[in-house]
Amino acid sequence: xxxxxxDLLGERPSADQVEAKSHWEVDLTDDGAAAxxxxxxxxxxxxxxxxxxxxxxxxxxRWIRIQAQRWLNPVFDAHYTLSVWxxxxxxxxxxxxxKLPDSTCASITQATDMVAECYRVAYARLATxxxxxxxxxxxxxxxxxxxxxxxxxxxxxxxxxxxxMMLGLLHRMDxxxxxxxxxxxxxxxxxxxYGEDAEAIAASIGDMARDVVTTVRGMAAQITQDRRNARxxxxxxxxxx
Numbered sequence: 719x720x721x722x723x724x725d726l727l728g729e730r731p732s733a734d735q736v737e738a739k740s741h742w743e744v745d746l747t748d749d750g751a752a753a754x755x756x757x758x759x760x761x762x763x764x765x766x767x768x769x770x771x772x773x774x775x776x777x778x779x780r781w782i783r784i785q786a787q788r789w790l791n792p793v794f795d796a797h798y799t800l801s802v803w804x805x806x807x808x809x810x811x812x813x814x815x816x817k818l819p820d821s822t823c824a825s826i827t828q829a830t831d832m833v834a835e836c837y838r839v840a841y842a843r844l845a846t847x848x849x850x851x852x853x854x855x856x857x858x859x860x861x862x863x864x865x866x867x868x869x870x871x872x873x874x875x876x877x878x879x880x881x882x883m884m885l886g887l888l889h890r891m892d893x894x895x896x897x898x899x900x901x902x903x904x905x906x907x908x909x910x911x912y913g914e915d916a917e918a919i920a921a922s923i924g925d926m927a928r929d930v931v932t933t934v935r936g937m938a939a940q941i942t943q944d945r946r947n948a949r950x951x952x953x954x955x956x957x958x959x
Contacts, residue, residue: 770877772875773875773882777888777892793930821944837880837926847894861906864896887926891923
């Protein structure tokens with residue numbers, strides 16, 4: 719596995735260092751099926767690089783901040799793994815001299831559809847909260863936008879369209895909970911109601927993120943198994959060796 723400066727020092731470089739000269743290290747599983755350990759660091763040697771767009775993100779509500787810290791990196795890694803395999807499906811001749819097996823293409827297509835469905839369901843659930851909370855804000859004369867003593871700010875490294883879907887979901891859910899904080903502070907909603915809704919919204923992020931990561935990891939595992947099966951059929955002695 720490649721080693722970067724973060725490995726040598728045991729921690730990530732400062733934000734100023736990353737801003738000045740940042741790169742992505744991409745570690746792959748031994749068979750190249752899945753990306754792992756993707757992180758920003760300062761390289762000491764040339765290695766495979768990955769282009770990304772730096773997108774500033776600011777999150778206020780504690781529930782959303784916890785979920786972002788828990789899931790953002792694993793989900794972005796899953797998105798990247800899926801996007802790389804999608805390139806193989808769409809451009810056979812560019813990355814390989816031979817066409818991918820039908821079973822591999824089917825696994826990639828199925829995973830792509832399942833990830834899209836995960837986001838569709840998550841956004842649909844969010845929309846129900848957005849409508850209900852917006853109506854409460856409009857009818858509550860005492861409502862004011864709350865101010866927070868702290869917030870989580872970072873620059874997300876966006877390298878696939880699905881990354882934007884995840885960031886958009888986090889931002890919109892954060893805004894819903896900000897409005898709920900404002901309603902709670904003027905006693906427009908009870909503590910129990912606030913807690914139940916906030917927990918449900920945050921849990922929906924976790925459920926969606928877990929499904930995305932599990933789906934892509936399952937796809938990678940299936941591709942690995944298909945490759946092993948193909949090798950065994952080509953060289954029956956390989957199993958015994």
